[in-house]
Every structure is written in structure tokens, then in C-alpha cells.
Amino acid sequence: MLVLVSFLVLCCFTISNCGFSPSGWNSAHATFYGGIDASGTNGGACGYGNIFSATGYGTDTTALSTALFNNGASCGECYKITCDYRTDPKWCLKGKSVIVTATNFCPPNLSLSPNKGGWCNPPLKHFDMSQPAWEKIAIYRGGIVPVFYQRVPCARQGGVRFTMNGNNYFELVLITNVGGAGSIKSVYIKGSKTGWMAMTRNWGENWQSNEYLNGQSLSFKVTTTDGVTRLFRGVVPANWAFGQTFPTRVQF
Numbered sequence: 641m642l643v644l645v646s647f648l649v650l651c652c653f654t655i656s657n658c659g660f661s662p663s664g665w666n667s668a669h670a671t672f673y674g675g676i677d678a679s680g681t682n683g684g685a686c687g688y689g690n691i692f693s694a695t696g697y698g699t700d701t702t703a704l705s706t707a708l709f710n711n712g713a714s715c716g717e718c719y720k721i722t723c724d725y726r727t728d729p730k731w732c733l734k735g736k737s738v739i740v741t742a743t744n745f746c747p748p749n750l751s752l753s754p755n756k757g758g759w760c761n762p763p764l765k766h767f768d769m770s771q772p773a774w775e776k777i778a779i780y781r782g783g784i785v786p787v788f789y790q791r792v793p794c795a796r797q798g799g800v801r802f803t804m805n806g807n808n809y810f811e812l813v814l815i816t817n818v819g820g821a822g823s824i825k826s827v828y829i830k831g832s833k834t835g836w837m838a839m840t841r842n843w844g845e846n847w848q849s850n851e852y853l854n855g856q857s858l859s860f861k862v863t864t865t866d867g868v869t870r871l872f873r874g875v876v877p878a879n880w881a882f883g884q885t886f887p888t889r890v891q892f
């Protein structure tokens with residue numbers, strides 16, 4: 641018993657993702673975009689900017705249809721995706737899976753039918769994956785395949801990062817490299833001369849405050865969508881400037 645408890649405690653201190661339990665399996669469809677080097681997947685509706693260098697999400701990423709995107713609340717979540725080989729043995733790779741991070745929105749096009757480009761129309765569940773991720777589970781020429789997916793914990797290297805954007809009375813804080821549940825439910829900010837203030841989601845994982853915080857060191861309280869809260873005390877020093885990114889040692 642003691643051994644088991646010690647193992648779990650050790651696990652929770654050394655691995656970022658032991659708190660979040662995977663979901664069951666659901667079905668959806670998948671396509672791909674962004675080119676063989678995934679260069680076209682940079683930017684995107686989650687506001688991560690350069691997803692390779694700046695945020696460390698790499699090339700295994702996906703855009704989500706309206707039904708999955710949840711107005712940006714799903715940004716940063718991780719999904720394990722496997723091709724439904726039994727339904728589509730022609731284009732599916734058998735027994736392969738890939739874990740992708742949600743970094744973008746796949747917009748609906750209501751003038752197109754679901755199998756002719758309208759695959760992201762509500763209420764369809766659809767992953768428009770980066771091409772490198774897609775080619776780990778399916779054959780390029782297939783174009784669109786049926787898949788099974790499961791939401792899984794996000795394993796990240798290093799701590800959560802905060803990027804300061806905006807100007808004076810408008811801070812837009814981009815929060816990246818979030819482990820565990822991966823997606824954020826709520827954020828509080830505190831300047832060294834203020835109390836705690838709730839932030840609002842502006843777009844994707846950009847969180848907004850309308851307080852004058854120049855020249856103050858900043859702390860954050862972040863709660864992920866599984867209800868886990870972490871305190872990031874003084875992670876942004878008083879001499880911060882807009883455009884700067886601050887790594888931390890804290891992870892979910």
C-alpha cells in the first residue's frame with residue numbers, strides 16, 4: 641500500500657498529466673491541411689502564433705469543427721486519434737494512432753455537403769489535422785477517413801508559459817504549453833499592487849485584463865477544464881514588456 645501511494649505521489653510530482661483521465665472513444669471524421677511540413681498550420685484560431693517554436697506544440701496538431709471547438713474553450717486539448725480501419729480499409733493505416741493538440745478552428749461551410757467540403761459543419765465532429773499527423777494514421781490520397789478519438793492527458797516539456805500582449809490598459813495574455821487537461825476554464829491575474837482579478841477569454845487561449853499593470857510583477861491562478869488550479873506566483877517580473885514570453889516551472 642505504502643509503495644503504491646509513494647508511486648502515485650512520485651508520478652504526480654514528476655509527470656504533468658497524471659491528474660487527467662482519458663475519455664472514452666467516440667467516432668468522427670478526419671481530413672488534413674497545412675502541407676507536408678505543416679507550415680500552413682501556424683497561427684490559427686487558438687491564438688498560439690508560431691506553434692512550432694513559440695509554444696512547443698510541434699507539428700502533430702489539429703483544427704476542430706464547431707461541435708468540438710466550443711468557441712475556443714477546447715484549445716490546447718489533446719486527442720488520440722486512430723483510423724477506423726474496419727470501415728475504410730482502403731485508406732486507413734491499420735493499428736496506428738497519433739496524439740494531436742487542438743490549435744485551430746475548422747470553419748463550417750453550409751453551402752457544401754458533409755462529404756464535399758462541409759465536413760466541419762455543425763453538428764459534425766471533425767478533425768482537420770496537420771498533414772504529418774494525418775499521414776501517421778491514413779494514406780494521403782484518401783482525403784477523408786472515419787476515425788475514432790479519445791481525449792487524453794497532454795504531456796508537455798517544461799512548465800506553462802505566459803506571453804504578454806496588448807498595450808497599457810489592455811493586457812492580452814497568451815497561455816501556452818498547458819499539460820494535463822490542456823484546456824483552460826478560468827484565469828485570475830494579480831499585480832503586485834492589486835488584488836486578484838478575473839480575466840476573460842478574448843480569443844483562443846488569449847486572456848484579457850483591462851487593468852493598468854505596467855511596472856508591476858504579475859501572478860496568475862489558472863484552472864484547467866478538469867478543475868485543477870495552479871498558482872503562478874510572480875512569474876512575470878515588474879520590468880516586463882509587451883511581446884515578451886515568460887516560462888515557468890509550474891505544470892498541471
Ligand SMILES: *[C@@H]1O[C@H](CO)[C@@H](O)[C@H](O)[C@H]1NC(C)=O
Pocket residue numbers: 749750751752
Ligand atoms: C463555401 O464553399 C463554396 C464552394 O466551394 C465557396 O464558393 C464559398 O466561398 C465557401 N464559403 C465560405 C464562407 O467559405
